[in-house]
Amino acid sequence: MVVVRDRERTLGEILATRGDFVGAGTAVDWQEAMRRAIRRGDQLLRRLGLAGSGDGEVGGLTAAERDFPTFVPLEFLGRMRPGDPDDPLLLQVVPRAIETEPQPGFVGDPVGDTAARISPGLLQKYEGRALVIATGVCGVHCRYCFRRQYDYHDTFSESTSANGSHSSPGGTIDEAAMVRRLRQDRSIDEVILSGGDPLTLGDPRLDRLLAAIESVPHVRRLRVHSRMPIVIPQRVTESLIQRLQVSRLATWMVVHCNHAQEIDAAVTTALARMVDAGIPVLNQAVLLAGVNDSAAALESLCRELVDRRVQPYYLHQLDRISGAAHFEVPVSRGLELIEQLRGRLPGYAVPVYVSEVAGAASKLPN
Numbered sequence: 001m002v003v004v005r006d007r008e009r010t011l012g013e014i015l016a017t018r019g020d021f022v023g024a025g026t027a028v029d030w031q032e033a034m035r036r037a038i039r040r041g042d043q044l045l046r047r048l049g050l051a052g053s054g055d056g057e058v059g060g061l062t063a064a065e066r067d068f069p070t071f072v073p074l075e076f077l078g079r080m081r082p083g084d085p086d087d088p089l090l091l092q093v094v095p096r097a098i099e100t101e102p103q104p105g106f107v108g109d110p111v112g113d114t115a116a117r118i119s120p121g122l123l124q125k126y127e128g129r130a131l132v133i134a135t136g137v138c139g140v141h142c143r144y145c146f147r148r149q150y151d152y153h154d155t156f157s158e159s160t161s162a163n164g165s166h167s168s169p170g171g172t173i174d175e176a177a178m179v180r181r182l183r184q185d186r187s188i189d190e191v192i193l194s195g196g197d198p199l200t201l202g203d204p205r206l207d208r209l210l211a212a213i214e215s216v217p218h219v220r221r222l223r224v225h226s227r228m229p230i231v232i233p234q235r236v237t238e239s240l241i242q243r244l245q246v247s248r249l250a251t252w253m254v255v256h257c258n259h260a261q262e263i264d265a266a267v268t269t270a271l272a273r274m275v276d277a278g279i280p281v282l283n284q285a286v287l288l289a290g291v292n293d294s295a296a297a298l299e300s301l302c303r304e305l306v307d308r309r310v311q312p313y314y315l316h317q318l319d320r321i322s323g324a325a326h327f328e329v330p331v332s333r334g335l336e337l338i339e340q341l342r343g344r345l346p347g348y349a350v351p352v353y354v355s356e357v358a359g360a361a362s363k364l365p366n
């Protein structure tokens, strides 16, 4: 166990100097990175020299983890500062007892996913776009996730196999049924690959899914929503890039990064690979108390993104999912922060601050 009091450096930087950190940029491929990920909150805290400062355990796992397991890849852990319980990356992934306390207004499906289901694994909320729940597996478990209670079992048949990476339901969508449904509606010209995280699918499975979408003549654009390029950047392989490049669909990548500290050299390389390949990359962030609810934190995030040719696209108001109330920032505060960003950054570097309201025809600017 490493106990370090160095608040200036991340765990990865400290261990790299000792030569015993296996993280991004090493020979570990992304599937191995998934297998090595930390799956318990107490282990996460111990790695950061914070043992004993977590919430009480129940039968080995905290009550919060029984509802939504811990899953943190070592690559993401390596960007946290040891000994700092307020580290903005740690706060996003550490389970807390407060998650299990019911809070008024916080519910299981805050954005109306269930009502938007048009076939198993296919949602439609907005005109012309359909969203594919490609898998229930993610490369990290974000405690504020609006799909942390999504019923993936309802989407994927029991017979489909999990990829074994963590305890979220595995399996993937029934492509034939998805294609049939997409063909029925000629107004759908854009498909969004979401989940879970679609880039946790292996290349062969992803290739079949893309081919199925490409077979629908009226679909013109593909949007891939993924946190993998940020949390396990070695997922952005040459073969992935090549597959996206040969698609007949105009392909956009939307990554998810909430704090500048999430961007290290390996993430920079992954983002550059996509941009250099002609794939536009956008970022969506969530406004999170304690993580990025200051003008300095948001400014730094936006600067680091545009320096890497990634456009800050959306800043989301927290979706009011059960268990995430402690992350909420009032909209009035969010508006103040956006106003401050406008005074500090060029217009293209200021994200649109939006809320998602169940049943609304679009995301709503705050």
Ligand code: SF4
Residues within 6 Å of the ligand: 137, 138, 139, 140, 141, 142, 145, 146, 147, 148, 195, 196, 197, 227, 256
């Ligand atoms: S990666 Fe995305 S879908 Fe997965 S837990 Fe995080 S926010 Fe939710």
